[in-house]
Amino acid sequence: MSIPIVTTKLYIPPPRAKAVSRPRLIERLHQGMHRKLTLISASAGCGKTTLVSEWLVGCPQPAAWLSLEEADRDPARFLTYLFAALQTIGIRSGEGVMGMLQAPGPLPMETILTAVLNKITAIPDRFILVLDDYHVIDSRPIDDAIGFLLERMPAQMHLVIITREDPDLSLARLRVRDQLTELRTADLRFTSSEAAEFLGQVMGLRLSQEDVAVLESRTEGWIAGLQLAALSMQGHHKDAASMIRSFTGSHHFVLDYLVEEVLQQQSASIQVFLLRTSILDRLCGPLCDAVLREGTDALLSGQETLQYLERTNLFIVPLDNERRWYRYHHLFADLLRQRLYQTVGSSKGEEKRDVEELHLRASEWYEDHGLELEAFHHAAAAHDVERAVRLIEGEGMPLLFRGAIAPVLNWLDSMPKEELDAKPALSVMHASALLMVGQSADVERKLQAAEKGLQSAAQDNKTRDLKGHIAAIRATLAVNKHQADTIIAESRRALEYLHPDNLPVRTATTWTLGYAYQLQGDRAAASQAYSEALSISRTIGHYMITMLATLGLGNIQEMDNRLYVAAETYRHALQLAGDPPLPVAFEAHLGLARIYYEWNDLETAMHHGQQAVRLVQQLQHTDRVVAGEVVLARLKLARGEVAEAAAILAKADHIARRQNFVKQAPHIAAAQVLVLLHQGQLATAAHLAQKHELPVSRARVHLAQGGASAALALLEPLREQAEVKGWEDQRLQVMVLQAVALHAQGEKLKAVQLLVEALTIAQSSGCIRTFVDEGIPMRRLLREAVTLETIPDYAGKLLEEFEAERLNDESKSGPRQFRSDKFLVDPLSARELEILQLVAQGLSNHEISERLFLALSTVKGHNRNIFDKLQVKRRTEAVARARELGLL
Secondary structure, eight states: OOOOOOGGGGSOOOOOSSOOOOHHHHHHHHHGGGSSEEEEEOOTTSOHHHHHHHHHHTOSSOEEEEEOOGGGGSHHHHHHHHHHHHHTTTOOOOHHHHHHHHSSSOOOHHHHHHHHHHHHHTOOSOEEEEEESGGGTOOHHHHHHHHHHHHTOOTTEEEEEEESSOOSSOHHHHHHTTOEEEEEHHHHSOOHHHHHHIIIIISOOOOOHHHHHHHHHHHTTOHHHHHHHHHHHTTOGGGHHHHHHTOOSOHHHHHHHHHHHHHHHSOHHHHHHHHHHTTOSSEEHHHHHHHHGGGOOOSSOHHHHHHHHHHTTOSEEEOSTTSOEEEEOHHHHHHHHHHHHHHHHHOOSTTSOOHHHHHHHHHHHHHHTTOHHHHHHHHHHTTOHHHHHHHHHOSSSOGGGGTOHHHHHHHHHHSOHHHHHHOHHHHHHHHHHHHHTTOGGGHHHHHHHHHHHHTTSOOSHHHHHHHHHHHHHHHHHHHHTTOHHHHHHHHHHHHHHSOTTOHHHHHHHHHHHHHHHHHHTOHHHHHHHHHHHHHHHHHHTOHHHHHHHHHHHHHHHHHTTOHHHHHHHHHHHHHHHOSSOOGGGHHHHHHHHHHHHHTTOHHHHHHHHHHHHHHHTTSSSOTHHHHHHHHHHHHHHHTTOHHHHHHHHHHHHHHHHHTTOGGGHHHHHHHHHHHHHHTTOHHHHHHHHHHTTOHHHHHHHHHHTTOHHHHHHHHHHHHHHHHHHTOHHHHHHHHHHHHHHHHHTTOHHHHHHHHHHHHHHHHTTTOOHHHHTTHHHHHHHHHHHTTSTTSOTHHHHHHHHHHHHHHHHHTSSOTTOOOGGGOSOOOOOHHHHHHHHHHHTTOOHHHHHHHHTOOHHHHHHHHHHHHHHHTOSSHHHHHHHHHHTTOO
């Protein structure tokens, strides 16, 4: 669910029925189309918007228009409207972009804009994008976004910025590159002939050439000044000359004077209408009627009054072709608001309503018409805290969960600390908003302030719900720290206190419970919690929880060795994430990278791994960036790129230590053990496995050292634990290692029996790397096992994979290339070690046979075994490899 788009912001203001033609300026705009940017920067009342709307009427290219307002300084809201404007000319941003805009946390601006630029590049025709009133934004992130857009803008696109102030963009660089067309105040001023046409034909004044010249000189061709002057002179033709000669001073003073003159000429009902509706950014007849209510004696309805104001050129701009929505000229609206506050402050009686009452009426009208964000803005302007809080909370789905985090947070930040602390609901809301944008440092203080306020509050349903929300926020804080016990305690407290109708928070809390169960290894409970959260989140439209619960289910399915089902779940999560994907979609890519690695599709696995790392870098302070690097390292290792794998793991270890990502340390260490074993650094690998208490890694080291019995002693309790807890992934991994260890110990029948069981499990999920990663010992075990009729056909598939690995290895450069997926060395027998020592001393096969009283063929057979186990082809390579492994 998202905030409704106010479509009137996207309409190109229609040209006025009576307007002064300005061909010299229109031609400059046409000529500027070959450049990237047209900047129309001039003071208020210079006719900037009117000029561009007139130009677009005769322009062959389609145009997208966005009228900006202060609320659009929120980057998510700005981009939402920007993409809505582009959609009016057929350019769609994609579901992923809209999902990112609604997601909590910092916006990945460059990712979002890159995706949209790619879509623009694909369209054949040129178009124009107009940003009107850009000066009201005053936002560094948005300036950066527009700068990024300009730097990479496709040739099909031309940007027009209408503003009172120069934007904070690299205008000098654009000028040097001839990529900028500029129109400024001096360019927009009416010439004498244009002023005469405007005053005579548009405003209907009969003035002498001398009077026109004087008026044009006094106003310096300033269009707003001319219009106000003309309005003040209508009906006073006899005094026109004296009035013209009285205009002196700056624009500010001229405006004050002329607005006074213009207002005095309007009827009392029109004056009241202008003043009271000036609080509105946009006006329509029913909205004006709701704001005014019984406060005027006007005979005309709101819609009739707006049409009258347009006919009389009273600084009102239509926003659609049907003349349903309008806005005042911004400068005129500012002056009207100033006058409104002055009159309210000095007046009494029913005919002069309080400004706050006007905002409340506007808020009620917007709420009745489903525009909750606009309703909230007016409630905040009316200082009606209770109403603003209710609107933020929404009916079923809070504004915070619908892409309105920034305006709500800005309002809360603007409130006095004393007022916030005195209202527990506001403190809880503030904490929730801070957490959603990643500003967790001050969250606990807000929660404590809320709890303090609740001590003296009546213990009703609302109080209980707030207590539940506080616990839910604390559970989410604990999720970020992977503190399972805290998550469970706070989540259960939250579900106990939260109102049954508070489905958004209850659903999020159910998901946090699932995450805690997963941390504790209770996968069945985690799966149940994720499924429940997913079901409810889909029903109520809680987009983020739908994503997170889907990813959680995929993770559980993967750990249960249901790889085909898990892959489908991860792909579904990517569909939910859209194109481009939300940053949280990195978890789906990471899962697919692991699955395709297990299926031995290393190319696809690498693609998903790189996508995961790219996406996770858009998030702040998350240990998942380390998890992504570990997966990439494993992939590098599988491809024989040992040095690259070691470098990636060193980088991951540095990040984890610097940012205190304690949970990732064992995963890094387990991957580093694999690298060390491949490099023959057995002692270092043993120390690392012992330090991080990694029983599987310790078993691998024992096997590499020839200690099959020690490995089996570690593996047996691990298998029992996996079977009791239903950890299918660990059970399969341990069974494979046990089979290798039993075979190395000489218990070949037991080894084959265990291998058959493991193959039966693996076949249903397509596991390959679990076997191939064990290298030559597993290949030998499989070869021996296939001679038995009871072995599954899947063994033949694995042997084919081994053969493909061998051929791939041989096709690579040089005999010194050792494959990392064969790091586990089949221990040499005592006789083989003895022969290897003699080979290292330089003895020939014949000399060795004489020394050891062995047949020459027997020595050659031992040599073949040694070469096979050490993964070499020549005697010199065998000696070098044995020295790396510490065997000599």
